[in-house]
Amino acid sequence: MLVAILIACTPTDEKDTGEPPPLALDDTGGCSSVPPVVDSFTIGNGGLITGDSGEQPSVLLAIQFHDDDMDADYINLSYWWDETVDGTVDTSGAPAMESGAFKFDQDGEPCRVSGGTFEQRIGVTGNPFTANTRYDFAVTVTDHGGLTSDPAFATGVTPKEDGSDGDAR
Ligand SMILES: [Ca+2]
Ligand SMILES: [Ca+2]
Numbered sequence: 001m002l003v004a005i006l007i008a009c010t011p012t013d014e015k016d017t018g019e020p021p022p023l024a025l026d027d028t029g030g031c032s033s034v035p036p037v038v039d040s041f042t043i044g045n046g047g048l049i050t051g052d053s054g055e056q057p058s059v060l061l062a063i064q065f066h067d068d069d070m071d072a073d074y075i076n077l078s079y080w081w082d083e084t085v086d087g088t089v090d091t092s093g094a095p096a097m098e099s100g101a102f103k104f105d106q107d108g109e110p111c112r113v114s115g116g117t118f119e120q121r122i123g124v125t126g127n128p129f130t131a132n133t134r135y136d137f138a139v140t141v142t143d144h145g146g147l148t149s150d151p152a153f154a155t156g157v158t159p160k161e162d163g164s165d166g167d168a169r
Pocket of ligand 1: 032033034035036067068069070071072143144145147
């Protein structure tokens with residue numbers, strides 16, 4: 001089953017830098033054997049979102065992935081970024097942000113979710129981003145069994161403060 005989920009994340013949310021919640025404790029179905037694979041990762045303008053500090057522009061991280069053993073019913077995404085635009089990001093340290101483990105397929109049973117599309121919006125105002133600035137991003141996807149994909153990389157520009165597309169080179 002392919003699943004698409006939209007998540008909007010405000011700066012308030014992303015300030016939670018504590019330990020990620022444990023992956024769900026229910027039965028994984030015993031199918032976990034291979035990590036997910038990120039098929040595409042793109043950066044875009046997430047449009048205006050409303051957070052605690054009011055309406056603000058957001059950057060959109062769009063991830064498409066598959067998981068051949070189909071244990072993507074629960075996933076956890078980790079994100080890193082830097083301003084040294086060279087097409088890669090050091091992912092050896094703790095991620096800058098995590099989605100936290102969540103049930104990716106609301107109706108699913110173990111071993112039936114082969115991947116899908118995930119979109120994460122992160123508010124630009126304040127931290128962690130500067131408006132109209134180019135960044136390298138990295139993402140990994142961790143499946144229900146705790147296996148983590150190789151990182152995928154993408155480069156993109158955050159929107160301007162008025163929400164229009166950034167044009168920083
Ligand atoms: Ca898997
Ligand atoms: Ca870089």
